[in-house]
Amino acid sequence: MGLSINTNLAAMNSYRNLSATQGDLSSSLEKLSSGLRINRAADDAAGLAISEGLRAQIGGTKQAVRNAQDGISVVQTAEGALTETHSILQRMRTLAVQASNDGGLSTDAKSNIQDEMDQLKTELTRIADTTQFNGAKLLDGNYNGTFQVGANNSSSDQIAVNLVRPNGMSAQGLNVDGVDVTAAASNATTADLTTAAAAGEAAVLTVGTGDFTDANTTDLSAKYAGLNGTISIGSKSLDLASVDFSAATDEDSSVAAIQAKADEVFGAGAVTVAASTTGLTFTGATPGATASATEAAATEPKFTQASGANEAIDLINTAITTVSSVRSELGAVQNRFDHTINNLNVAVENLSASESRIRDTDMAEEMVSFTRAQILSQAGTAMLAQAKSLPQSVLQLLQ
Incomplete structure (x- = not known):
């Protein structure tokens, strides 16, 4: 190669290599500072598409966990109210047994028992009307909630809590609204x-x-x-x-x-x-x-109102069985929600691991690349300085 001053090929070569090294150094610094191997689509186009899909699944699954937790809250609210409904029915049954003791009670005594019965029936209905979760009544007989417990749109990603019953858990719905221990048993x-x-x-x-x-x-x-x-x-x-x-x-x-x-x-x-x-x-x-x-399935007595202490015992027994059945169903659904949450949390963990392997920076590996680029950058800078001074040798020929 001839000796020239207009074109310094050595300097151009050193600059080109130094520019490439600076690019690698800048990329390593970005990956190390962000913790991400893929910061833009150009870093890994296919990897970006896959990781974004995984991120969508992770976000949806995390929200599904919170949805399932809402479902547990609804079930606990309803079941908690039914705990008191059970207590009221047990008290009503005790009163009915007391009222059936005709040989030891006067008419006034039975009337006093009925007064408490009436108050308890009213409270049953009040509990059914006022038990709510986030504004939705749970025990009025109309609640049928569906909870999204998956990241996708399918029936298998949903759990239903069905509390639909005629008149709900009110005194009428439990078929004890007409209980009258003061009436003759033959009328009940x-x-x-x-x-x-x-x-x-x-x-x-x-x-x-x-x-x-x-x-x-x-x-x-x-x-x-x-x-x-x-x-x-x-x-x-x-x-x-x-x-x-x-x-x-x-x-x-x-x-x-x-x-x-x-x-x-x-x-x-x-x-x-x-x-x-x-x-x-x-x-x-x-x-x-x-x-x-x-x-047909009867929800309340027909022809005559439920009355009489002995008949009251039977009606209240049925009501207790009904509430027990509903509480059992709620308990089963709550256990299902618990298992669903455990499964979703495992899914979040595994999906996050998959997304991390694609998207996150391997810090140890990237430090090796960064150190290499840093050394090459320093060497390239020194060589560019040397190559820049080569044309000065022409001055020796001009002396």
């Missing part, structure tokens, strides 16, 4: 549908028991409006809940309303409806008819 019966028919015989269906002509019953149409069940003769069925009692004013007009519906379904004269002190009967006049009856 619930409707029951029984079948008494065979092929070739007239169909006689007895619906319910108890005294339908009780002088103390003032709203006879209301008790019939509580009918709940299905009467079937042949291939035709009468849903008792579909009877229109809007025009009924007494027992006769109530029975007439049922008769009108039976005529509409089975044909005029096919079925005769009658009421007596033993119940409500359906007599089939069609020769050879086979009658059957089924009782």
Whole structure:
């Protein structure tokens, strides 16, 4: 290579290598100071895309943990309120047992017991109406909450807490609102549908028991409006809940309303409806008819209000069983939430480890690269200084 002063190739070569070294040094400093191997897409395009997907999963899973914790809070709030509901029902049962001791109680004593019963029933309903979580009522019979416990949009990423019940955990919903320990026990019966028919015989269906002509019953149409069940003769069925009692004013007009519906379904004269002190009967006049009856799920006594100390014990026992069942379901859901949270936390840990391996800086490895670049930078600077002075040798030729 000739000796020239216009083009200093040695200096240009030293500068090029020094620039590359400075770039490596700057990149190492950025990775070491940020702790990230990928600070921009240019660092690792594929790695950036993968790590951002993992970050989305991690963020969603962390939020799912908090959602599941909210679910536990809801369950604990509802179950805590039902703890007191249980206590109230246990007290009511104790009072019912006390009131059933007719030989040792006066009428006034039973009346005093009923006063406490009424207050306890009111409190049951108040608890059901006021138990809330973040503004949502939990025990009024309408709560059906879904909790997002996964990072994705699928049914397997959700847990439902279903507290839907007719009238919730109120006194009415627990079927103890009509408990009256001062009434005679014979007046406290619930409707029951029984079948008494065979092929070739007239169909006689007895619906319910108890005294339908009780002088103390003032709203006879209301008790019939509580009918709940299905009467079937042949291939035709009468849903008792579909009877229109809007025009009924007494027992006769109530029975007439049922008769009108039976005529509409089975044909005029096919079925005769009658009421007596033993119940409500359906007599089939069609020769050879086979009658059957089924009782729908009852949520409250029909025909007469729940009354009488002995009947109160049975009704309260059922209410206690109902609350126990609901609390058991809530406990099971809470345990499921606990396991879900544990699983989600493990998922967050594993996803974070995967994201770290792609995105984070290996500090030891990067320090090696930084030290190498730092030494090369110092050497390059020294060599550039040397290369810059090479053209000065031309001055020796000019002397």
